[in-house]
Amino acid sequence: MILRVLKAALVAGFLAACVAATLQTFLxxxxxxxxxxxxxxxxxxxxxAGLGGxxxxxxxxxxxxxxADESAWEPSEGFPRIAFTALATLVSGVxxxxxxxxxxxxxxxxxxxxTTLRWAIGGFLAASLAPAxxxxxxxxxxxxxxxxxxxxxxxxxxxxxxxxLYLITNVRHHAAIxxxxxxxxxxxxxxxxxxxxxxxxxxAVLAAQFAARSLAVxxxxxxxxxxxxxxxxxxxxxxxxxxxxxxxxxxxxERKAV
Amino acid sequence: xxxxxxxxxxxTPSQRLxxxxxxxxxxxxxxxxxxxxxxxxxxxxxxxxxxxxxxxxH
Numbered sequence: 153m154i155l156r157v158l159k160a161a162l163v164a165g166f167l168a169a170c171v172a173a174t175l176q177t178f179l180x181x182x183x184x185x186x187x188x189x190x191x192x193x194x195x196x197x198x199x200x201a202g203l204g205g206x207x208x209x210x211x212x213x214x215x216x217x218x219x220a221d222e223s224a225w226e227p228s229e230g231f232p233r234i235a236f237t238a239l240a241t242l243v244s245g246v247x248x249x250x251x252x253x254x255x256x257x258x259x260x261x262x263x264x265x266x267t268t269l270r271w272a273i274g275g276f277l278a279a280s281l282a283p284a285x286x287x288x289x290x291x292x293x294x295x296x297x298x299x300x301x302x303x304x305x306x307x308x309x310x311x312x313x314x315x316x317l318y319l320i321t322n323v324r325h326h327a328a329i330x331x332x333x334x335x336x337x338x339x340x341x342x343x344x345x346x347x348x349x350x351x352x353x354x355x356a357v358l359a360a361q362f363a364a365r366s367l368a369v370x371x372x373x374x375x376x377x378x379x380x381x382x383x384x385x386x387x388x389x390x391x392x393x394x395x396x397x398x399x400x401x402x403x404x405x406e407r408k409a410v
Numbered sequence: 411x412x413x414x415x416x417x418x419x420x421x422t423p424s425q426r427l428x429x430x431x432x433x434x435x436x437x438x439x440x441x442x443x444x445x446x447x448x449x450x451x452x453x454x455x456x457x458x459x460x461x462x463x464x465x466x467x468h
Contacts (some may be wrong), residue, residue: 153421153425153426153428153429154425154428154429154432156429157432157433158433160436161433172462172463176458176459176462180458180460180462181458181462184458184462201435219457224450224454225450225451225454226453226454226455226457227455229455233458236455236456236458236459237456237459237462239455240444240455240456240458240459240460241444241459241463243440243443243444243456244440244444244445244459244463246437246440247436247437247438247439247440247441247442247443247444248437248441249432249437250436250437250440251433251434251437251438251441252437253433253437254429254430254431254433254434255434256436257426257429257430257433258430280463280464283464284464287459287464287466288464289461289462289464290461290464290467290468291461292457292461292467292468296466296468297467298438299467299468302466303446303465303466306465307446308467317441333457354447356455366461366462366463366464369462369463370463370464373463
């Protein structure tokens with residue numbers, strides 16, 4: 153059982169990573185590189201102007217990898233950077249596929265492609281769309297509140313939305329629907345942590361384009377993940393069935409011969 | 411025959427539980443490493459993916 157889950161998750165994660173990494177290379181990565189030019193241009197100005205307050209803190213906090221910390225390793229520009237982005241996409245893809253498979257198994261659902269696609273769309277809503285309502289996809293150099301606070305809000309929102317969607321769609325009870333709606337809405341009522349005065353040199357058009365493209369890529373990623381999971385699972389089941397039938401047929405044949 | 415073939419690939423409840431627990435643990439660990447882990451090297455390697463997929467990055 154576990155081997156079948158692992159194999160299906162690896163295949164689904166790989167397919168989703170292929171689609172998402174290709175789309176990212178052409179849609180989002182160029183915008184990240186463009187935003188980094190604004191970030192790097194803004195950095196020396198902030199230091200020169202002696203802005204010790206928010207702007208300086210914002211830079212130190214928001215760009216540890218890009219310019220502040222010279223000692224830390226980072227992939228060099230060009231192919232290595234694209235390759236490491238694709239690798240991270242693969243790791244997340246397999247991870248999300250495993251979580252999706254665990255949830256579908258726990259709910260006792262079948263692994264046909266319609267079901268896995270539906271659950272994957274739920275994954276998109278929970279882990280991509282709902283957190284983006286409070287914390288829109290950010291380019292490097294854009295302001296934000298303390299990292300740990302945003303990460304905690306992100307995780308709570310994703311978990312709350314996933315729980316809410318499950319309760320609303322799978323438990324046919326008024327109370328469950330009420331609790332489900334509350335679980336989805338509550339993180340947004342509490343509100344995402346935001347920096348008080350987040351200033352950025354990144355043009356608004358670039359940021360808006362990035363947010364829209366990021367969500368589009370996320371949808372393609374999740375849809376491929378769901379379809380891949382269902383497709384490979386069904387394929388494995390069919391193989392097991394046909395293998396067993398062949399075995400059973402040969403045993404019957406031998407008995408007849410005897 | 412159909413009962414026999416169904417038994418051939420159906421898992422027992424304990425096998426299912428083990429599969430669920432292992433898949434959930436590995437899955438959460440992989441998403442955490444690629445999306446949230448703070449060591450600088452991991453952050454830098456996954457930087458563009460974290461931005462693209464809207465994980466809080468910096």
